[in-house]
Amino acid sequence: MATPLHTNEFLHGGDYNPDQWLDHPEVIEQDFQDFKQAKLNTVTLGIFAWDKLEPSEGQYDFSWLDQIFDQAEAQGTKIILSTPSGARPRWLSEKYPEVLRVNEQGQRNQFGERHNHCYTAPVYREKVQAINRQLAQRYGKRPSLLLWHISNEYGGACYCDLCQAAFREWVQAKYQTLANLNHAYWNAFWSHEYTSWDQIQAPSPSGDTGVMGLNLDWRRFVTDRTIDFFENEIKPLRELTPDIPVTANFMGGNPSESHVFYDLDYQKFAEHVDVVSWDSYPNWSNGYESTARLAMKTALMNDVMRSLKHSNYLIMESTPSQVNWHPFNRAKRPGMHEMGSLQQIAHGADSVLYFQLHQSLGASEMFHGSVVTNHRGTRTRAFNDVTKVGQDLQQLQPVLRTTRKTAKVAIVFDYDNMWALDDARNYANETKQYWRTIQEHYQYFWEHDIPVEIVSVTDDLTPYSLVIDPMHFMMSHAFAAKLKAYVEQGGHLVGTYITGVVDENFLAYQGDGLADLQATYGISVQETDTLYPQQHNALTAYHQAYQINDYCDVVDLATAQSVGTYQKDFYAGTPAVTKNTLGTGTAHYLAARTGTDFLAAFYEQLATTLQLKLPLPIAKNNAHVAIQVREDDQQSYYFVTNFSHQPATITLNQSLKNVFSDQVVSDQQELTSYGVQVYVSKK
Ligand code: GLA
Ligand code: ZN
Numbered sequence: 001m002a003t004p005l006h007t008n009e010f011l012h013g014g015d016y017n018p019d020q021w022l023d024h025p026e027v028i029e030q031d032f033q034d035f036k037q038a039k040l041n042t043v044t045l046g047i048f049a050w051d052k053l054e055p056s057e058g059q060y061d062f063s064w065l066d067q068i069f070d071q072a073e074a075q076g077t078k079i080i081l082s083t084p085s086g087a088r089p090r091w092l093s094e095k096y097p098e099v100l101r102v103n104e105q106g107q108r109n110q111f112g113e114r115h116n117h118c119y120t121a122p123v124y125r126e127k128v129q130a131i132n133r134q135l136a137q138r139y140g141k142r143p144s145l146l147l148w149h150i151s152n153e154y155g156g157a158c159y160c161d162l163c164q165a166a167f168r169e170w171v172q173a174k175y176q177t178l179a180n181l182n183h184a185y186w187n188a189f190w191s192h193e194y195t196s197w198d199q200i201q202a203p204s205p206s207g208d209t210g211v212m213g214l215n216l217d218w219r220r221f222v223t224d225r226t227i228d229f230f231e232n233e234i235k236p237l238r239e240l241t242p243d244i245p246v247t248a249n250f251m252g253g254n255p256s257e258s259h260v261f262y263d264l265d266y267q268k269f270a271e272h273v274d275v276v277s278w279d280s281y282p283n284w285s286n287g288y289e290s291t292a293r294l295a296m297k298t299a300l301m302n303d304v305m306r307s308l309k310h311s312n313y314l315i316m317e318s319t320p321s322q323v324n325w326h327p328f329n330r331a332k333r334p335g336m337h338e339m340g341s342l343q344q345i346a347h348g349a350d351s352v353l354y355f356q357l358h359q360s361l362g363a364s365e366m367f368h369g370s371v372v373t374n375h376r377g378t379r380t381r382a383f384n385d386v387t388k389v390g391q392d393l394q395q396l397q398p399v400l401r402t403t404r405k406t407a408k409v410a411i412v413f414d415y416d417n418m419w420a421l422d423d424a425r426n427y428a429n430e431t432k433q434y435w436r437t438i439q440e441h442y443q444y445f446w447e448h449d450i451p452v453e454i455v456s457v458t459d460d461l462t463p464y465s466l467v468i469d470p471m472h473f474m475m476s477h478a479f480a481a482k483l484k485a486y487v488e489q490g491g492h493l494v495g496t497y498i499t500g501v502v503d504e505n506f507l508a509y510q511g512d513g514l515a516d517l518q519a520t521y522g523i524s525v526q527e528t529d530t531l532y533p534q535q536h537n538a539l540t541a542y543h544q545a546y547q548i549n550d551y552c553d554v555v556d557l558a559t560a561q562s563v564g565t566y567q568k569d570f571y572a573g574t575p576a577v578t579k580n581t582l583g584t585g586t587a588h589y590l591a592a593r594t595g596t597d598f599l600a601a602f603y604e605q606l607a608t609t610l611q612l613k614l615p616l617p618i619a620k621n622n623a624h625v626a627i628q629v630r631e632d633d634q635q636s637y638y639f640v641t642n643f644s645h646q647p648a649t650i651t652l653n654q655s656l657k658n659v660f661s662d663q664v665v666s667d668q669q670e671l672t673s674y675g676v677q678v679y680v681s682k683k
Contacts, residue, residue, distance in 0.1 A: 002274040002309070003245040005147060008059045010393040010400055011078065011566065013042030014371070015317060019052040020361070022064050029357050032071050033379050038371055039390020042353065043072055044316070046135070047082040047152050049116060051089035052295030054131055062138055069142055073464065078146045081139055082354075085128045086152030087114035092127060099124040102160035104204045115155060119229040120162040122581035125168075133236035140241040147315070148237050148246040150230055153279065155263040159202050168200045170221045184505040185213040189592050212423055212506040219419050223265040227272055236492055239274045244634055245274035249316040250308075252278045253503065254292050254326060255301040256286060258436040265415040267456040270308035270335045270367040278305045279317035281357070282342065283326045284336045291674070292624035295343065295643040296446045297439055300454075302347035304413065307454040312348045317355040321369035321382035329367075335674030339641055342392060342676045346628035346639035348404035352389055395660055398676060399637050407451040408612055410436055410464040412472065414457050420474040427498065431550040437470045437496070440596050444603040449627040450612050465610045472499045481517035486585030487520050492610060496523060498528060506524055521589040522560030522580030525553045529571070539569040539576035539592060539653070542605070546598035548576070553591040560589065578603075617681060619651040625671065631667040631683075638679045642671035656681050 013035070019581045035043070041368040045068060046053070050457050054060050072079055093100050098121045114303045117124050139145055157163070175181040178194050187193040192202060192211065201207050203215050228588075248269065251261040263324065270276055282298045305313050320337065322329045341352045361371035371386050372378055418434050438454075445452045455463070457479045461467050467486060472479075472495065480500065487493050500517040502508055512524045514665055529552040531537070537548040540565025554571045555578065562575035578589045590602070607613055616638070618627055624644035630637045637659070642648040648671045655666040656679035671677060 003243060004243050005275050005350075007146060007350070008095065008400070009041055009397060011042040011146075011314065011351035011353060011411040012390050012393050013040040013077070014044055014357050015047055016043040016045060017047070017049065017359040017492045018045075018047045018068055018358075018623065019064070021358070027054075027358075028068070028071065031372060032075060032077075034183070034372050034383075035077065035357065036641050038383060038385075038387045038557065040357070040371070041076070041393065042078045042080060042146070042351070043068075043357065044080040044082060044149055046084055048084060048087040049082075050092075050131065051083035053084060053135075054089065056091055057095065058129075060134055060170050062134070065139075065419055069144060073142070075146045075434060077144065079139075079144045080144070080147045081135060081145055082149040083128065083132045083135065083237075085117065085152055085203070088117065091641045096123045096127075097119070098160065098162065099127075099352065101156070101158040102163070104202065105158050105206055106159065106204070108160070115153060118158040118160050118163060119225045120158065120160070120166050125229065125232045128233055131238055133240070138235050138664075140244065145241075145244055147275070148234070148241070148244055150233055150246055152249045152428060153249055153251050153635065154226050154230065155261075157218075157225075157263070159204065163225070164202055166225060167202055167218065168197055168220050169524055170224065171200055171217060172197050175215070184507070185211050186507065189212070204644040206356040210425075212420070219267070220266075220416070222263065223268055226264055226652060227269055230269075230272060234582060246261070247275050247277040247314065250278040250305065251502040252280050252301045252305065255280070255282050255298040256289065258433055258439070260301075260304070262418075262419075265645070266308060267415060267458075275312075275314060276305050276308045277316035277351075278629055280315055281319060281323050281326075282340060283328075283330065284340055285333050286328070286331050290643075291625070291645065292643040295626065296443055297643075298340070298343060298437060299347060299446050300442045300570040302344055302349065303452055304454045306348045306404060309387065312350045314351040314353065315344045316347045316351070318344070318352065319369040320354050320371050320386050321380070321606050323510065324365060326386070326674045332385070333612075333645070333674065334381070337382070338389055338392065339674040339676055341389045342639060342678075343626075343641060345393075345396065345399070346404075346630065346641070348630065350400060352393065354386070376434065378518065392660070398635075399630055399659075402630040402632045402635070402637060404490035404634075405614070405631055407453040407464075408465040408610075409445055410453045410455040410461065410467045411441060412458075412467065413438060413454050413458065414472070414474075416504065417472055417474045420502065421471060421498070424502075426471065427528070427551070431530075431533070432469050437593070441468050442472055443596050444600050444607075446626065447623045448607065448613060449616065450614065451629070457482075461491060462489070464491070466492045466494070466606060466612065468494045469499070470496045473501050474504060475500045475514065475517065476504045477514065477516070480514045482518070483587075484516040484582070487587050489586035490584040492585055492606065493520065494590065494606075495587065497551045497592060518558065520580065520582060520587045521578065521678055522558050522631050523555045523575070523578050523584070523589055524558060524586070525555050525591075527567070528553050537569055537592065539564045539594065539598070540567060541577055541598070542601055544600075544601070544635055546594050548594055550593045552576070555589070555591050560587075563588070566592070603614050617652060617654045617656060618679065619653060621646070622648045625650060626649065626659075636681050636683060640671065640679065641674065641676045642673060647672055647675075652679070654681070
């Protein structure tokens, strides 16, 4: 059971490191006044503050943090307190070098940077627990303490002897016998059989990188080890502060990228946190895609995070202006800060938190955007933008108790599958693009304001009218059986090329493949043709031709019927899109990769048949305007956002109250470029 987060306001604030200004109390004094002015109500303290909290081994100094708590509490500011394990003091790695991470070539790091400790070293685990215990004892009862922020952005792996030994144990526990292991890794190939458990080594460029099962197990192990480290960290907190929830800030990075954070299986990790939080840094106003396209991808990342626990989540970090690590650190155009901040609320976030509240004077993040900056203090556009969002969040206060509208559409996303597909020595590395494929399938639903849940293979599929399962290369028997049962009982399924090729051990399916999958789609796949980027095929469906790129599965029909056929090549005239009816449901197989033009036409048909479009009281005539709904059993809140640099007009089909103006309005309404309005209606 997750420990709930208790707050009666949207959280607005973020990472604050006054430990950089302890010899300038007037700076901290001024900061708190500025925070109040910017309508901030939360500070996240203590991230990376270990050397100020424990300047030498076992000598703690909490006096400064006590004072910050006092200052925050004096003005009713809530505190998210971080455990400091994301960066170590020098004394710790000097005395205990085993806390330093070892790379895949076996070289140990020097002291430096952050997020790079060994996850196994008993002494690091012990030291982390010790300081966390101190923090819990000292601050656990403070009325302002809202949430524990564990470490910072866990990621990466350690290849030291201790971690290798832990990996060996993990492998042994999983496979029990060397015979099982040798079979799973197919070690008869290239004379690779293990004859003793001690021979197992993590994948390394100076050892093995071509044992697919080993590569995948290592990734799974890294997630498990990280969770194990996290569980060790939170032990004293669970014991001393059972009512304070814990979170670990997950990475969403820049959602514009065509990949998702890769190191850890967040679907597994999320089971261990009370509330999901993530760090969101879209490069708004980039020069290579429309704001609406980036908004679609950012919406998807929000839905991914929301779906991890199928509930509201937190934005733990975002930037008040620009970052310092995008290839080009562009300023947000006027209006974009509010647009991006409220987009997150619209998808179910209960906070807008920033990195950072006060800019560093020096070091690597001195130029990263901040609420209060070195150069101009509060006399910045960013400060005004932040204050405006603070005001919005106050006006949106009643929305806090709502959740995003329940989705009838689910897209399956699976980490094992992503890792395995990318590692498969087949197809074309450049065009596999699992995540981009998910983005392309999501696009239609975003443009039509249809809520989507991003589900894992362990989630229940029965609540959804439509399940989309793209490029499910690595699929277990169990999941194939789940899909079959889902369709038989009336579900509607869409799958694509490159599905059901290997089992969860990365061993190829024999013969005609996964029987349940074939029964579900009513086809069998003969072969997959990988196209060069300049090569294309086409399919004809719904009386129109659509271009095909990258992948063509050549399929045999069993019980399915063909909905669209290939136009060219040796498989011309054979099915490129199929539909099978099974029980009371249907399963479509998209045997080829198309553009979003075909996906739009295809999903439009399904959305109509399955009645997926929400009966909204607001009409739009512009795909760059998005409408998201948060609701409870009394009211529905419509977040209407114009993600284009042109003004847009929407039409209200009934009178609705505008939450910001507090006026009841109807008919046509104007949205400025990047403008957001929130309307409410009673149910
Ligand atoms: C991450 C980290 C922060 C900071 C920001 C900068 O999200 O958690 O400490 O480095 O990036 O964008
Ligand atoms: Zn290690």
